[in-house]
Amino acid sequence: xxxxxxxxxxxxxxxxxxxxxxxxxxxxxxxxxxxxxxxxxxxxxxxxxxxxxxxxxxxxxxxxxxxxxxxxxxxxxxxxxxxxxxxxxxxxxxxxxxxxxxxxxxxxxxxxxxxxxxxxxxxxxxxxxxx
Amino acid sequence: xxxxxxxxxxxxxxxxxxxxxxxxxxxxxxxxxxxxxxxxxxxxxxxxxxxxxxxxxxxxxxxxxxxxxxxxxxxxxxxxxxxxxxxxxxxxxxxxxxxxxxxxxxxxxxxxxxxxxxxxxxxxxxxxxxxxxxxxxxxxxxxxxxxxxxxxxxxxxxxxxxxxxxxxxxxxxxxxxxxxxxxxxxxxxxxxxxxxxxxxxxxxxxxxxxxxxxxxxxxxxxxxxxxxxxxxxxxxxxxxxxxxxxxxxxxxxxxxxxxxxxxxxxxxxxxxxxxxxxxxxx
Numbered sequence: 135x136x137x138x139x140x141x142x143x144x145x146x147x148x149x150x151x152x153x154x155x156x157x158x159x160x161x162x163x164x165x166x167x168x169x170x171x172x173x174x175x176x177x178x179x180x181x182x183x184x185x186x187x188x189x190x191x192x193x194x195x196x197x198x199x200x201x202x203x204x205x206x207x208x209x210x211x212x213x214x215x216x217x218x219x220x221x222x223x224x225x226x227x228x229x230x231x232x233x234x235x236x237x238x239x240x241x242x243x244x245x246x247x248x249x250x251x252x253x254x255x256x257x258x259x260x261x262x263x264x265x
Numbered sequence: 266x267x268x269x270x271x272x273x274x275x276x277x278x279x280x281x282x283x284x285x286x287x288x289x290x291x292x293x294x295x296x297x298x299x300x301x302x303x304x305x306x307x308x309x310x311x312x313x314x315x316x317x318x319x320x321x322x323x324x325x326x327x328x329x330x331x332x333x334x335x336x337x338x339x340x341x342x343x344x345x346x347x348x349x350x351x352x353x354x355x356x357x358x359x360x361x362x363x364x365x366x367x368x369x370x371x372x373x374x375x376x377x378x379x380x381x382x383x384x385x386x387x388x389x390x391x392x393x394x395x396x397x398x399x400x401x402x403x404x405x406x407x408x409x410x411x412x413x414x415x416x417x418x419x420x421x422x423x424x425x426x427x428x429x430x431x432x433x434x435x436x437x438x439x440x441x442x443x444x445x446x447x448x449x450x451x452x453x454x455x456x457x458x459x460x461x462x463x464x465x466x467x468x469x470x471x472x473x474x475x476x477x478x479x480x481x482x483x484x485x486x487x488x489x490x491x492x493x494x495x496x497x498x499x500x501x502x503x504x505x506x507x508x509x510x511x512x513x514x515x516x517x518x519x520x521x522x523x524x525x526x527x528x529x530x531x532x533x534x535x536x537x538x539x540x541x542x543x544x545x546x547x
Contacts, residue, residue: 236376236380236487239372239373239374239376239380240372240376240380240383240384240387242373243351243370243371243372243373243384244370244384244387244388244391246370246371247349247368247369247370247371247388248391250368251368
């Protein structure tokens with residue numbers, strides 16, 4: 135296990151990135167482009183590296199507990215986990231939307247057809263009544 | 266020898282049930298009050314006795330060259346079937362050609378064969394049809410064979426009756442490569458599910474009764490729907506039977522499954538069939 139702590143420049147750069155990135159995400163969330171779930175999941179790209187940089191002892195403890203030599207490997211593992219969880223939910227959401235989209239298109243076409251048939255039926259009835 | 270036997274049996278049953286005239290034939294239509302689509306619209310032709318209402322669902326995608334001929338052939342059978350052409354977002358004049366002869370449901374976007382067929386099945390469920398027959402709009406299916414399906418249903422009712430190319434082996438039976446693939450799907454379906462022996466799971470000519478209509482109106486596969494829908498249906502306890510029919514090579518257009526897509530098709534279909542076996546019916 136190594137015990138090298140991040141220097142001040144690293145901490146400043148990563149913290150600044152995390153802050154700017156999260157502010158940008160927050161702005162988009164307030165604009166309604168993301169919901170709270172998206173905000174939290176996308177924030178992990180900033181939160182996890184910042185956490186590992188700001189709390190290096192915690193990072194070493196986690197890497198020790200997981201049996202991984204370098205904390206940055208654990209960090210990337212955690213990031214991949216978040217990305218996969220996000221992708222999993224996004225895929226499920228996409229499929230649900232696809233099904234709903236398909237059902238809506240079908241419904242629209244059937245309603246248009248039924249409306250047309252009802253109109254033709256009413257027209258015929260009127261013609262026969264007049265005759 | 267076996268092929269000849271199957272052919273004789275097929276002809277015998279067709280003649281027998283044509284004479285019996287339960288579903289088809291012009292005289293039969295008049296007797297049973299089977300209205301044409303137009304008669305059905307205004308409700309003018311009230312049936313004297315409860316008659317079987319049959320809807321032919323014809324999914325089409327850019328079939329302007331063949332759909333007119335298919336509808337003419339249906340009219341020429343003399344059986345006043347109700348028809349519904351489902352235009353699956355065609356960019357040509359398919360809807361315009363078809364609308365002269367049949368009601369057309371126009372999908373705003375291309376949903377694929379599964380989405381188009383399910384639109385027709387949903388229509389059949391909403392309009393309370395007794396039977397729904399799916400036939401292709403590319404002229405591969407002979408509309409005269411619909412009577413064969415109906416007669417087969419009368420003789421041995423099953424929720425799904427498939428028009429199979431591989432019982433009598435007459436007419437167009439697809440390429441050798443595809444037949445090999447179909448054999449694999451047949452093997453998977455017949456060994457994993459009970460509910461009927463299948464020889465042609467990819468046939469697009471099928472008759473559905475009320476139970477199957479209700480079932481497929483709720484859920485129908487979007488990709489490669491024919492074999493997967495059979496797996497879903499048999500998993501849910503629906504029965505499947507087959508009757509020999511003769512098919513033709515498509516008149517126009519090309520198949521969407523070609524080259525490398527064939528391998529992808531096989532993997533996905535077999536995967537879905539296996540998945541259908543593993544998952545419980547909803």
